[in-house]
Amino acid sequence: MTKFVRLAALAVATSLVATPAVAGPVGATPKAKASAKIVKPLTLTAQRDLNFGTIVNGLATGGTRVLSVSQAGVLSGCDASVVVCSGTTTSAQYKVTGTNNMTVTVASLGSNLINTTSGGSETLAFTPNAPATVALANSGAVGVDFEVGGSITIADTTVGGLYVGDITVTVDY
Amino acid sequence: MLGRPSALATLALIGAMGIAAPALPQGASAPCRLCKSVEPTESKPTTPVTLDVEASLNFDRLILAGAGDGSATLSPDGSRTVAGSISAIGARAMVGEVTVRGEPGRIVRVGLPARIELYGLAGGSIRLESIQSDLPPMPRLDSNGRLSFRFGGILRITGDLDGEFRGDVPIDVEYF
Numbered sequence: 001m002t003k004f005v006r007l008a009a010l011a012v013a014t015s016l017v018a019t020p021a022v023a024g025p026v027g028a029t030p031k032a033k034a035s036a037k038i039v040k041p042l043t044l045t046a047q048r049d050l051n052f053g054t055i056v057n058g059l060a061t062g063g064t065r066v067l068s069v070s071q072a073g074v075l076s077g078c079d080a081s082v083v084v085c086s087g088t089t090t091s092a093q094y095k096v097t098g099t100n101n102m103t104v105t106v107a108s109l110g111s112n113l114i115n116t117t118s119g120g121s122e123t124l125a126f127t128p129n130a131p132a133t134v135a136l137a138n139s140g141a142v143g144v145d146f147e148v149g150g151s152i153t154i155a156d157t158t159v160g161g162l163y164v165g166d167i168t169v170t171v172d173y
Numbered sequence: 174m175l176g177r178p179s180a181l182a183t184l185a186l187i188g189a190m191g192i193a194a195p196a197l198p199q200g201a202s203a204p205c206r207l208c209k210s211v212e213p214t215e216s217k218p219t220t221p222v223t224l225d226v227e228a229s230l231n232f233d234r235l236i237l238a239g240a241g242d243g244s245a246t247l248s249p250d251g252s253r254t255v256a257g258s259i260s261a262i263g264a265r266a267m268v269g270e271v272t273v274r275g276e277p278g279r280i281v282r283v284g285l286p287a288r289i290e291l292y293g294l295a296g297g298s299i300r301l302e303s304i305q306s307d308l309p310p311m312p313r314l315d316s317n318g319r320l321s322f323r324f325g326g327i328l329r330i331t332g333d334l335d336g337e338f339r340g341d342v343p344i345d346v347e348y349f
């Protein structure tokens with residue numbers, strides 16, 4: 001009788017030891033995740049041109065001057081006697097549309113403004129000044145506006161005329 | 174008085190036979206093929222099996238070109254395709270990766286859900302279905318007790334939903 005009881009106890013102990021091996025499925029902690037960001041395609045529309053206005057160049061021989069239009073449309077670099085500026089100055093304005101709560105990266109490249117008055121042989125290097133990013137506050141057609149300024153450098157040798165060029169601006173999520 | 178010891182002895186004999194018989198070695202006669210066939214070929218594992226997520230399944234950015242149904246497929250081998258209203262999938266999309274750890278050489282059963290829902294942070298949901306892995310039919314832990322696999326699936330999109338969507342992929346594993 002005593003031996004039987006001991007055998008039974010041994011059997012129970014064995015089953016307890018073996019329990020972990022037949023345990024149920026084990027899950028990952030933390031769980032695996034799946035994610036996706038669904039976005040509407042970006043559109044970019046030019047709404048307003050950048051304009052430096054009229055610049056009277058009175059620089060002395062060898063002189064240069066940087067003229068800048070800020071993103072807010074404020075012209076700087078002019079004075080009252082040497083480089084005199086007049087007329088309306090504006091920054092360029094673009095509208096970007098896409099998906100709400102997304103951040104859009106803005107990239108811009110320098111370009112040349114060409115003297116259209118004298119036939120296009122003279123150029124002015126234009127350096128754009130655009131925001132690095134734009135936060136979309138809505139989704140779809142409403143979009144968000146942003147402004148691009150820029151600068152040019154004139155010299156005493158700069159030929160007079162109307163300088164015109166394209167501003168290269170791209171956006172991406 | 175004489176009957177009680179006899180009954181106890183009988184009970185002890187039955188109990189001993191019932192419990193201990195399978196563990197006793199066979200006699201010197203011809204081997205019992207029936208008994209041999211039910212003998213386990215492997216001992217029971219002593220190391221618990223675990224599951225670690227190395228990388229989550231990430232479809233990155235999906236460009237929704239218009240309204241209507243669309244899908245994006247990210248296969249376990251990393252290949253990707255889009256269809257319908259989905260026009261592009263982001264370059265940083267990556268498949269999920271999981272590592273199973275346990276007793277070396279053991280065959281395991283890995284359970285993947287057939288489909289899950291991904292819920293938008295701003296509402297709505299999309300479905301991830303046909304979740305597949307690159308596991309072989311009988312996945313086995315290697316000599317180091319490790320088994321890594323990757324998984325992907327097909328994301329189905331209906332309507333004009335956009336935004337960020339997330340969901341859990343419940344994966345489980347056990348010794349086979």
